[in-house]
Amino acid sequence: MITVQNIMTPVKTVVQAGDALSRTLTLMQRNRHSCALVVDAGRVIGLLTERDLSDVLTRSLERGCLDDRPVSEVMTPEPVCLAEQTLLLDALKLARDLHIRHFPVLDEGEALVGIVTQTDMANAYIRILEHQAELVQTNQTLELASLRDPLLSVRNRRAMDLDLGRMLSQAQIQGQSMAVGLLDLDRFKSYNDYYGHLAGDRALRSVARAVEENLRQGDTLYRYGGEELLLLMPDTDLEGAWQGADRARQAVERLNIEHVVSPLGRLTLSGGVAAGRGVGAEGLIAAADRAMYQAKRDGRNQVRAARQAPVIARDDCAGSVPSE
Template sequence: MITVQELMTPVGTQVDAGQSLIEVLAMMRRNQHSCAVVKDGDRVVGLIREKDLVAVLARVLESGSVAVGQAADVMTVNPVCVPAAASLLEALKRAQEHRQRQMPVLDEQGMLVGMITHTDMAQAYIHILERQSELVSVNRVLKAESLRDSLLNIGNRRAMEQDLEVLAAHPERRYALALLDLDWFKKYNDYYGHQAGDRALQRVSEAITRHLRQGDTLYRYGGEELLLLMLDTDLEGAWQGANRVREAVQQLGIEHAPSPLGVLTLSAGVASEAGVGVSHLIASADQALYYAKTHGHNSVVRAQVSERGKPPSS
């Protein structure tokens, strides 16, 4: 919390109530101050501002008299003061309430210790707003990063769960899921090493992303397994979309010596059924993926969500 004490400036022009205005004006000009604090001993009794002096000048010009009075004649009596320990917000509210652009600052004993101006408070408030804006931007970036897989630069498991939760709240929205898994990828890592495996995963993720429709989203489900969320599509559309990315991965031609196919490929299981829960759909897609992995690999299998016991279809 920013306090008035942190923002105040020393009082440069202090005058007595009995001093002439000519002396007061001379001191203000010498100190380059726009106001002067009028004191009676240690007590603040008034404030002389530029507009007070302008009012005096206007009276002199109107009357044609050059006689000027004392500080007590033009000062604002008992000006609004602010405690040094007050917060910036408290000081701003007090200044706004009393329409005062300068306020004397008092310590706990009521002694004058400084001055605070509207400009001081406005600049401090602007600084706070700038810092808040920076923090909002940083938090936005951190939140986005917390939902991305750092290796593949796609949504992570947390992002997937959040998005599927939103869909679950709108059962009228049609969508499909595809679970994608790289074929014989453990053998790939054992043969080429994990760094090569990471690079291969990155290339696969980039290739899949390039072949997605607008609105489709790819997530890292776990390890080399990915989940593809396809909005506004049915089972047939999901099968076509998953087949499109399967072909894109195969066409990368990433060498995979331990694979019978010679290149890195993927298998997929797709599921889509209106009114079926997300967890049910994922389980069905996982069953279809298992079927694809045990019946030749490098294929996409449709899940049978409603008809239990019926084998999946390629």
């Protein structure tokens, strides 16, 4: 926590009560200070500010003379002082409530050690706000990074969990259908084994980019795991979900990425979709997963839809095959 000790100005412009006003003004100008501290035997007894000088100058001009006089006749007597350990916020509140712009600062023995002005406090508070803004920006950047897959630059499984819960609640409130699509690259293990993992990473990035570029507005793509992608499609029925997933399949097919190990000769994907109202996340994804396995069994490079909204647990697409 910042205290006035951290921002105060060291004592320089200190005068005695009997010092001439002209000498004090010269000292303030030389030190570029907006006020002077008036002391007697080491104790602060007054404060001479620019406002005090302006008042005496105005009165002197009105009388038609500029007479010199001692500081004690012009100063503000018994100024409010702050302890070194006074918190910045407390000092600012005091300045606001008492309409004070200058505070002498005293140590534990009540000896004068400095002066803090309203400008000093305002500048310090601004620096705090700027630092807090930087921290907020940094935290937001880190939070966004934690929700994105570093390889594919799409949202990750953690982001999917957050978004899916929110979207399902919204769909339930509005009585809308919610759809998901699971997309899995065909024979991708064989692709990695043949071409190498660096080539596999490049292929994955190309696939994710192609799929994302062909999404409807409002749909979101996630990396579900490995080479598996998931589509969230709010306010979408089963037919619309199938069309969205098939657009993704066609986008990957158009990439025409060579895959000599595949009977199709190029990298493809298979997909499964499911949709329903008032459906839990697990049931929806499980139904899409079964439909995707059906697409694998039917020859790959195609999209299958769950035959029924996953309201109850049932095996819409029985059996399983390796996901490659």
